Amino acid sequence: xxxxxxxxxxxxxxxxxxxxxxxxxxxxxxxxxxxxxxxxxxxxxxxxxxxxxxxxxxxxxxxxxxxxxxxxxxxxxxxxxxxxxxxxxxxxxxxxxxxxxxxxxxxxxxxxxxxxxxxxxxxxxxxxxxxxxxxxxxxxxxxxxxxxxxxxxxxxxxxxxxxxxxxxxxxxxxxxxxxxxxxxxxxxxxxxxxxxxxxxxxxxxxxxxxxxxxxxxxxxxxxxxxxxxxxxxxxxxxxxxxxx
Numbered sequence: 001x002x003x004x005x006x007x008x009x010x011x012x013x014x015x016x017x018x019x020x021x022x023x024x025x026x027x028x029x030x031x032x033x034x035x036x037x038x039x040x041x042x043x044x045x046x047x048x049x050x051x052x053x054x055x056x057x058x059x060x061x062x063x064x065x066x067x068x069x070x071x072x073x074x075x076x077x078x079x080x081x082x083x084x085x086x087x088x089x090x091x092x093x094x095x096x097x098x099x100x101x102x103x104x105x106x107x108x109x110x111x112x113x114x115x116x117x118x119x120x121x122x123x124x125x126x127x128x129x130x131x132x133x134x135x136x137x138x139x140x141x142x143x144x145x146x147x148x149x150x151x152x153x154x155x156x157x158x159x160x161x162x163x164x165x166x167x168x169x170x171x172x173x174x175x176x177x178x179x180x181x182x183x184x185x186x187x188x189x190x191x192x193x194x195x196x197x198x199x200x201x202x203x204x205x206x207x208x209x210x211x212x213x214x215x216x217x218x219x220x221x222x223x224x225x226x227x228x229x230x231x232x233x234x235x236x237x238x239x240x241x242x243x244x
Contacts, residue, residue, distance in 0.1 A: 020058030031202035033065035034193025046078035069192040101201025108200035131176035138170035
């Protein structure tokens, strides 16, 4: 860990008042608010908090966006508004050497489409397929009581997954359904979520800090749908590192 890198983290804590009162703090650097990873990661963090797994952890995030996008993002994902900072560019990402994603000089749209096809984003295709095939080693997303509304014309309950595939694991099409719902939210609010399309390829990062703001864990994403080193259990690193 270089002194320069730690200084950038210290500056973030000071600039955005990420003081916290708990033993650890997590600072998540999203790309655009409307990035697939940003929305999915934020929902996972909200569920983590709802399950009362954050008693030793303050959670903060920084994303590229505007105020309207922030409000819609927090309403949809459940992420706490006061703990989300929005910025207008990727200067913080650059300071911390976070991947900008692919750039072939033809604009953010082309770069993102190429990354979604697996170019310079090698794990993306595998993760997309996992959404359709399911994963016996990952947790299910929907309970049998959840009501699922896809694109306003396809409505069904989480019990459908149980009836067809059973429960207790990530069922086929379950993750794909979840991501389709997230994509629909992004498309509906595109102008609020996508501040500037040139930032579409921008990846994110996660930094777990001690109560003295020392970085004890860091992860830099290089892939679309790759915001964790373990996508089967994306927040496993937190529970492993902040045990009593």
